Each structure stands twice: as C-alpha cells, then as structure tokens.
Amino acid sequence: MSAPDAARTRARRLPPGPPARRAPALLASMARDRLTVMTSAALRYGDAVRLPLGPKTLFFFNHPDHAKRVLADNAANYHKGIGLVHARRALGDGLLTSEGELWRTQRKVIQPVFQPRRINRQTGVIAEEAAKLVARLRARAGTGPVDIREEMTGLTLGILGRTLLDADLGAYESIGESFEVVQDQAIFEMMSLSAVPSWLPLPQQRKFRRARADLERITAALAAERAANPGEDGDDVLSRLIEATAAEPDEAVRRQRMRDELVTLLLAGHETTASTLSWTFTELDQHPLVWQKVHDEVVSVLGDRQPTPEDLHRLTYTSMVLEEVMRLHPPVWILPRKAQQEDEIGGFHVPAGAEVLICPYTLHRHPEFWEAPDRFDPERFAPDRAGGRHRYSYIPFGAGPRYCVGSSLGLLEATVVIAAVVRELKLAKAPGHVVRPEPMLTLRVQGGLPMTVHPVD
Numbered sequence: 001m002s003a004p005d006a007a008r009t010r011a012r013r014l015p016p017g018p019p020a021r022r023a024p025a026l027l028a029s030m031a032r033d034r035l036t037v038m039t040s041a042a043l044r045y046g047d048a049v050r051l052p053l054g055p056k057t058l059f060f061f062n063h064p065d066h067a068k069r070v071l072a073d074n075a076a077n078y079h080k081g082i083g084l085v086h087a088r089r090a091l092g093d094g095l096l097t098s099e100g101e102l103w104r105t106q107r108k109v110i111q112p113v114f115q116p117r118r119i120n121r122q123t124g125v126i127a128e129e130a131a132k133l134v135a136r137l138r139a140r141a142g143t144g145p146v147d148i149r150e151e152m153t154g155l156t157l158g159i160l161g162r163t164l165l166d167a168d169l170g171a172y173e174s175i176g177e178s179f180e181v182v183q184d185q186a187i188f189e190m191m192s193l194s195a196v197p198s199w200l201p202l203p204q205q206r207k208f209r210r211a212r213a214d215l216e217r218i219t220a221a222l223a224a225e226r227a228a229n230p231g232e233d234g235d236d237v238l239s240r241l242i243e244a245t246a247a248e249p250d251e252a253v254r255r256q257r258m259r260d261e262l263v264t265l266l267l268a269g270h271e272t273t274a275s276t277l278s279w280t281f282t283e284l285d286q287h288p289l290v291w292q293k294v295h296d297e298v299v300s301v302l303g304d305r306q307p308t309p310e311d312l313h314r315l316t317y318t319s320m321v322l323e324e325v326m327r328l329h330p331p332v333w334i335l336p337r338k339a340q341q342e343d344e345i346g347g348f349h350v351p352a353g354a355e356v357l358i359c360p361y362t363l364h365r366h367p368e369f370w371e372a373p374d375r376f377d378p379e380r381f382a383p384d385r386a387g388g389r390h391r392y393s394y395i396p397f398g399a400g401p402r403y404c405v406g407s408s409l410g411l412l413e414a415t416v417v418i419a420a421v422v423r424e425l426k427l428a429k430a431p432g433h434v435v436r437p438e439p440m441l442t443l444r445v446q447g448g449l450p451m452t453v454h455p456v457d
Helices: 003-011 020-032 034-045 064-073 084-091 100-114 116-120 123-139 148-165 175-192 203-228 237-245 251-286 288-302 316-328 407-424
Strands: 048-053 056-061 078-080 335-339 343-345 348-350 355-358 425-429 437-439 443-445 450-455
Touching: 020 034, 020 048, 034 048, 034 056, 034 437, 056 064, 064 335, 064 343, 064 355, 084 251, 100 116, 100 237, 100 251, 116 407, 123 148, 123 407, 123 425, 123 450, 148 175, 148 237, 148 251, 148 407, 175 203, 175 251, 203 237, 203 251, 237 251, 251 288, 251 316, 251 407, 251 425, 251 443, 288 316, 288 407, 316 407, 407 425
Parallel strands: 056 355
Antiparallel strands: 048 056, 078 335, 335 355, 343 348, 425 450, 437 443
C-alpha cells in the first residue's frame, strides 16, 4: 500500500463499537436506560464509539478535545442532531431546535434579556420567591414528605415568569402539567425517531395535542396582556418578542413564532434549574458535613438578610457545591449534533450526515480528568485544584456558539435558593425512597423527590 493510500485509510478509520446485529438490543437498552448505555460504551470502547441503532449509526465522542472540535472549533459543521430534530415536532422552532439564520435572529432577540446587569437586578425577585418557598416548606415540617422536585418546578416557573416575562405564571394553573406532557412527547419523538404519525388517535398523542393547545392559549394570553400593558423598560422577553415579530404580516406565523419561542424558553429555563436544585438537595442530604459547611457559610455571609449580587461572590463554597452537583448531574446531559460535511475527530473519520453525540454525563466522569470521578467532592472546584483542568472536561451548559444563553440566570437562581433553604431548613429523603436519574430533555430526578422538612435550630 502506498503512503498516500495508507494515509487515506487512516483518515477513514471508523471508531470501534458493537456489531450491527446488536442494534435491536442496543435500541431497546437506549429506551430503557440511556445513561447506562453511554457509560458502558465509553468504558468498553474508549473515547470514540460507533453505536448502531437500526437505521441510524451514532458516533459517540467522549474526550474534551472531541467536545471542543464539535461544539466550538468546527461548530458550523455540526447542526442539531438526533433527538432534538425529532423533538421539533413537539417543541416547534424555538431557540433549542432551530438552525441557521432563524437561530441567529432568535438569539439576537433573546440575548439582551440575559445581560449581566439585567440579571443582577433580578436577585431581589429571586430572593423573594425563595423566601416564599422556605415559608411553604417550613409550614410542612412534621406533616410528612414533600415532593421537592414538584416544589422546585413550581418555584423555577414562577421565577422565570417574573424575571424574564414580567408576568405571573401562577395565574395559569395548568402550565406545569402541560409542560410535563410536552416534554414526554419530545422524548417519545426522540426515541421513536418520529416514526409514529402524529395524527394517530393514540392516548399519548391526544394528551399531547391538548397540552400543546393549552400552551398556545397561555402564550397567546401572555402576549395579549403585554401588548395591552407594555412594560416600562420593554426589556423583558415578551416585549422583545412582540417587537421582533411585529413586521410579520401573517398572524398565524407570528403567533406560531411566539409560541415556539416562549414554550422552548420556559421549558428549558425552568426544567434545568429545577433539576439542578433537586439534585443539590439530594446530595446535601447524603453528605451532612457538606450541608453544614454550606449552612455555616450562608449564615456567616448573609446573617438574616436577603442576598445582594455582591454577596454571591462571597458564597464560594456554596458555588463549589453547585458546580459539583452539575458535574455529576449535568442539567444538559447529552448534546446531539449532525455533521453537515465529513470531518475527522480524534483520528477517526466522521462521514457527512453522521449523527454525533457529546455526552456531558460521561465526559464529567472521565477518569483521565477527574480523580475518583463518581465521588461527590465540592473541593475539586477549589481554585488550587481546578487550575489547569481541560476547559472542555466540564460543560454543564454546553460550549461554543450554542452555549446556554440562560446559564447566568440559572446559576444566580440556584445559588440564591440553596442559600435560602439551607440557612433555615434541612431536607431529608423519605425513608425507603430510591433516587434515580431520568434522562429526559434534562437530567431530572425520576418520579418525584419526597423529602421531609426539618427546621434548623
């Protein structure tokens, strides 16, 4: 073989992986336990794995250099991939699923809402909502378990309504349930590759259509209310979307764009933070010494008063705990992409049209970059230990041009809520309850999180 032929052979080398005959069993395993499939594949085959799934073959890359290539260095070549493309049937063309010029336009409209100065102004609003949460939980002390996942979901929806929309979402009692149904449908579309026609009168499809209609009703009501009562600054999401779509002559198109944007923003925005908070209180319950350190820091920094933006920089250990929670339980657990043109990653050929996966859940456990990767250890984010770590070994909010636009608000919100709760309460998992992860659009706690509430003396 000539040198050029040998070079071409090396360049066309495909990653290792299970044989194609394993596709049916692998597909069933993915539907049943996606996290175990991804973890086992990385352990068995290494940092680059080829996973045959019936009509699709997935290229799973699990090294920080690979993540950098796909998400940043050659991001233009990698559009949204398997799962998110299919979820578009449920979510529409919002910021999470759109591409190209539409995505750039949407990002330009939304980005100013998340500027640091505006986000910092929301600290007081978040602290107010966190105080209401603490009061609700305190009232439940001694009355039996409280579903903390449900509480966090309601809390984060309420905060998002006030901080991004300048609206009270509590007036729409069905919104949480409708979001739940839409997310379930999005996952169904992802796992079935949209093979089930949406018009079939299946119970799940009918339930989804009712939920989608409910969310359309809610978003239309929110938009109508804002149009009738413009905000003082006009810098909330509703005001900006109304302005951005005003030139669209087709009312149906304008209404659809508004729905897609609001549903995507609210679903992704509240679900990620609610999941992170649920996992945080789970880890604090399992690690009482960590809880004590957070409690002591919050009392030392804040005393009895509400936090200011300046205080948050002084809650250093609390921030380390939050970072470690997002390492073990990344809110965005997988990042699917599709190669537009052929590429080479880590010495392996990636064909044009290939479905590519970057998985923060496994990347955050890579033993080359994380000592005792399965151990909960907030100290690993102390400055003297975090220095020199590969930038792309930790990507809880993604990376590159599509880095999560709401990450700063999510971090602020989670820090304020953790401080408010831990200062006054201890939450303990209900006896006998087993906490399991559920990899949906976010990595949430499966089936709720029953915990008992204990006031701090």
